[in-house]
Amino acid sequence: MASEKPLVAVTCTAPVNIAVIKYWGKRDEDLVLPINSSLSVTLHQDQLKTTTTAAISKDFTEDRIWLNGREEDVGQPRLQACLREIRRLARKRRSTGDEDPLPLSLTYKVHIASVNNFPTAAGLASSAAGYACLAYTLAQVYGVDSDLSEVARRGSGSACRSLYGGFVEWQMGERVDGKDSIARQVAPESHWPELRVLILVVSAEKKLMGSTAGMQTSVETSPLLRFRAESVVPARMAEMTRCIQERDFQGFGQLTMKDSNQFHATCLDTFPPISYLSDTSRRIVHLVHRFNTHHRQTKVAYTFDAGPNAVVFTLEDTVPEFVAAVQHCFPPESNGDKFLKGLPVRPTPLSDELKAALDVDPIPGSIKYIIATQVGPGPQILDDPHAHLLGPDGLPKPAA
Amino acid sequence: MASEKPLVAVTCTAPVNIAVIKYWGKRDEDLVLPINSSLSVTLHQDQLKTTTTAAISKDFTEDRIWLNGREEDVGQPRLQACLREIRRLARKRRSTGDEDPLPLSLTYKVHIASVNNFPTAAGLASSAAGYACLAYTLAQVYGVDSDLSEVARRGSGSACRSLYGGFVEWQMGERVDGKDSIARQVAPESHWPELRVLILVVSAEKKLMGSTAGMQTSVETSPLLRFRAESVVPARMAEMTRCIQERDFQGFGQLTMKDSNQFHATCLDTFPPISYLSDTSRRIVHLVHRFNTHHRQTKVAYTFDAGPNAVVFTLEDTVPEFVAAVQHCFPPESNGDKFLKGLPVRPTPLSDELKAALDVDPIPGSIKYIIATQVGPGPQILDDPHAHLLGPDGLPKPAA
Known part of the structure; x- marks a missing residue:
């Protein structure tokens, strides 16, 4: 006993x-x-x-x-x-x-x-x-x-x-x-086995406003947040559930990005404004949209929480090319062999067409490392x- | 004839x-x-x-x-x-x-x-x-x-x-x-003779999305923009008019900042998102709020259009101290004598208390110059x- x-x-x-x-x-x-x-x-x-x-x-x-x-x-x-x-x-x-x-x-x-x-x-x-x-x-x-x-x-x-x-x-x-x-x-977790998650850990320069204090200020001061909660989110919950049930990556990815952007929009509408995204975050946003435009479909999608790190959703077969694109735009500074953690990713060269389409000045060191993972159990x-x-x-x- | x-x-x-x-x-x-x-x-x-x-x-x-x-x-x-x-x-x-x-x-x-x-x-x-x-x-x-x-x-x-x-x-x-x-x-223009305007010209790294294309995409994709236009702006127009008529700088400044932030929030809620603010813009926002917090009142107010430059409103007697604060946080890189253009500004030292309150790592060169001006005729x-x-x-x- x-x-x-x-x-x-x-x-x-x-x-x-x-x-x-x-x-x-x-x-x-x-x-x-x-x-x-x-x-x-x-x-x-x-x-x-x-x-x-x-x-x-x-x-x-x-x-x-x-x-x-x-x-x-x-x-x-x-x-x-x-x-x-x-x-x-x-x-x-x-x-x-x-x-x-x-x-x-x-x-x-x-x-x-x-x-x-x-x-x-x-x-x-x-x-x-x-x-x-x-x-x-x-x-x-x-x-x-x-x-x-x-x-x-x-x-x-x-x-x-x-x-x-x-x-x-x-x-x-x-x-x-x-x-x-x-x-x-x-x-x-078995529902959508091809789904992959890449966490792009960004070098942050300063500590940020905590989410508890941040969301309280937003509720008190942002007219857009209340509208979002009451009039935008209910339909988005239903739409996101449908995308997941149907494994519709186009819909899932686009709505994920839109909802992340809207969350950060309400942070900016807070007074004083809250900015969790850094210039590196914005460069990642830009990279994702360029990548998708090049492929004429939503192949990757970003989301950001209360900090500058990006979480990127994609499907298994897109991981190698997207990781190569990230490494091209944000070359590792000194930890080349530790840049990629988690699930193994097959190295793949980047096509010249995609390189040209990304149109970025590589900025070394602004992404510390990538963690490759997937959907998991409770x-x-x-x-x-x-x-x-x-x-x-x-x-x-x-x-x- | x-x-x-x-x-x-x-x-x-x-x-x-x-x-x-x-x-x-x-x-x-x-x-x-x-x-x-x-x-x-x-x-x-x-x-x-x-x-x-x-x-x-x-x-x-x-x-x-x-x-x-x-x-x-x-x-x-x-x-x-x-x-x-x-x-x-x-x-x-x-x-x-x-x-x-x-x-x-x-x-x-x-x-x-x-x-x-x-x-x-x-x-x-x-x-x-x-x-x-x-x-x-x-x-x-x-x-x-x-x-x-x-x-x-x-x-x-x-x-x-x-x-x-x-x-x-x-x-x-x-x-x-x-x-x-x-x-x-x-x-x-004669209504509020003490009002001053400082344009902080920021070193931009890339060309941005033009405002014509930007606002069209926003109208088509941002749920928050329509809400802002219909449900937020009418009351703000009335309130801003009152602030101007009464020369209420506290109210004028706060509403100016809130409306700038909300405009940029709707840009971020656009899909793909539009970001006109750079990290330097955000540092200026931070500086303004710290400056006001230090003085326990709204003494300066920022507003940003479709680009990273800040336009700062303040009253005549605050100009020297705020300009000194900007020069402290964004030291001129090479054009020390051409950093300040327009209306003459009396040089003033920055108090140690304010320096400590600003709590920033000075970043040389990220503001190119300041134009000091005021309200003018048609x-x-x-x-x-x-x-x-x-x-x-x-x-x-x-x-x-």
């Missing part, structure tokens, strides 16, 4: 997701309820994932958390909201009495350790994977099997979309208490006890 | 105007009718002006035009529309018979020469001043004294706002024939015959 063990530990992983219909703006800051629905693609954990171990023990005297090896303040409101919510769900399950009571007391304190397999410095949104992994891991340790959207959402809105693999929508919901603001899988439980990030003493294991 | 002279020549000047409520998008391409009203400030001709000479003679065998000394195609549609419209107005006046018939036949051909006193390479919108000057000069030569909005507008929409000094609105109008789409002075007739750009033979005089 688990209750006889001094410590129960569970380790899970969770993926990063990239929105193709963007979430920007809350209608309730506290409950993290959005002003519009959103839709995302879950990225494969072979390339990008968060791993989290949660352990509970009667010997622990307080809740504690370590992120990437460093202890952090467990009292931060978002984290507290997640812990409160998961314990509420666990109590609820217990009190309904439809299964055995939990073997370990809910009053036990929890230790949490979490690491990312990608550098935080890359500027990839890690909070979604992080809070999804936290919610999923805590659910295992406390034996909760109800919908985890709210637990993850309270940590970071878009985290609820990382609870599923494949293509995921976060329905905004209508209820004041947010009970219908939940994530739902639109299509599984959170996973790791059965191997060696995977635990916490030792039998409940403290982080020394890094290997 | 003029009719006995072999040639009648008139020379006029016209100003540049800068919109504080932006015009972007036509509801009728041919008649140049806008999807929303706009409002601008006329800049002083001591710093920026177009000079145009128009001459008619029975000896001319065809219409001809020279811009900045080079002969251009007189057949271009915009120019032809202006010529047709002014001749229509002249015929109309003649046929109403309320004054003497015109001494020179309307069938006479016209020669036109036009020069700007600022480099075209500066990327300052010269078409507004150019077409306003053309309309005004042709009106003198053909003896037309009716409203010239349509003549100027047919050349370039915003040109109708350069027909007046001070603060000018271009009422969008409702009629299908555009007869009520006219410019009107909101307040004369088009002027030059009486001095030496001012004519065309000689007695009807051809451009050699440059002095």
Whole structure:
């Protein structure tokens, strides 16, 4: 029986997701309820994932958390909201009495350790994977099997979309208490096997405005954002769902680009204005449109979140040529052999016609590296006890 | 009698105007009718002006035009529309018979020469001043004294706002024939004597999408642009008019910045997206907001048209400190003594507090120079015959 063990530990992983219909703006800051629905693609954990171990023990005297090896303040409101919510769900399950009571007391304190397999410095949104992994891991340790959207959402809105693999929508919901603001899988990761994702990590010059503060200012000051949320997004959600269901890359790619652009437009309409795109981002936009114009069809599509990095969607057979085009326009500065990470990409020469069509002055070093990945599954439980990030003493294991 | 002279020549000047409520998008391409009203400030001709000479003679065998000394195609549609419209107005006046018939036949051909006193390479919108000057000069030569909005507008929409000094609105109008789409002075140039204008000329790296093609694509593809035109601009026109009438710089400055940002937001919402702002433009935006935050009030305000140059509004007593701040953030590269053009600016040291508050890494050379100017009058007739750009033979005089 688990209750006889001094410590129960569970380790899970969770993926990063990239929105193709963007979430920007809350209608309730506290409950993290959005002003519009959103839709995302879950990225494969072979390339990008968060791993989290949660352990509970009667010997622990307080809740504690370590992120990437460093202890952090467990009292931060978002984290507290997640812990409160998961314990509420666990109590609820217990009190309904439809299964055995939990073997370990809910009053036990929890230790949490979490690491990312990608550098935080890359500027990839890690909070979604992080809070999804936290919610999923805590659910295992406390034996909760109800919908985890709210637990993850309270940590970071878009985290609820990382609870599923494949293509995921976060329905905004209508209820004041947010009970219908939940994530739902639109299509599984096996649905569109040819789809590929390239993350172009851009050398950023300065830290940017955080998305929490940014979206709050946008809701307060941008007349265009409210219009977008109410009058543009609903039809786009339906159209994006259709494109995914029919594996219509032309439609998927164009709508992805349009929605990214509109999100950044509402940032610019914010006062003071918010600019997440850098000149390098804009050069990538330009490159993608030139590439597509050359091919007379939408073969690649960009999307940008709250930072200058581009996430590019394309189909498997276009990857080599597009990567060659990126390398032509943004020659690696010093890390030639580490420029391309993730899935292997067959080297291919660039045709003179395409080179001429791209019409750019190559700017060395403005893209740090590319991560090649694909659509992937949702959170996973790791059965191997060696995977635990916490030792039998409940403290982080020394890094290997 | 003029009719006995072999040639009648008139020379006029016209100003540049800068919109504080932006015009972007036509509801009728041919008649140049806008999807929303706009409002601008006329800049002083001591710093920026177009000079145009128009001459008619029975000896001319065809219409001809020279811009900045080079002969251009007189057949271009915009120019032809202006010529047709002014001749229509002249015929109309003649046929109403309320004054003497015109001494020179309307069938006479016209020669036109036009020069700007600022480099075209500066990327300052010269078409507004150019077409306003053309309309005004042709009106003198053909003896037309009716409203010239349509003549100027047919050349370039915003040109109708350069027909007046001070603060000018271009009422969008409702009629299908555009007869009520006219410019009107909101307040004369003497109304707000403390107002100053600084043009920050940015080193652009590439030619941009022209505004005619750009706004057409925006009208066709941006859902946000239509909403802006219909639901945002009308209230902003009223509010901007109030700010000008009350000389409320706080309100004027904030609304000017918000409307510039919203215009660029609709460009970004266009597909493919249009980006007129460069990283230097964004650094200027950042500088202005930091400057205002430091002073706890809106002391300076930026606006950007279809290019990276900033036009900054401020009051007379703030000019020296803001110019010092610009010179600190964007040190001149090699033209230290030519960095500041136009109105004299008293050199002033920058306080350490403000330097710290600006928090920027100085980037030398990204601003080419500053033109300091102010609000100015509308088009002027030059009486001095030496001012004519065309000689007695009807051809451009050699440059002095």
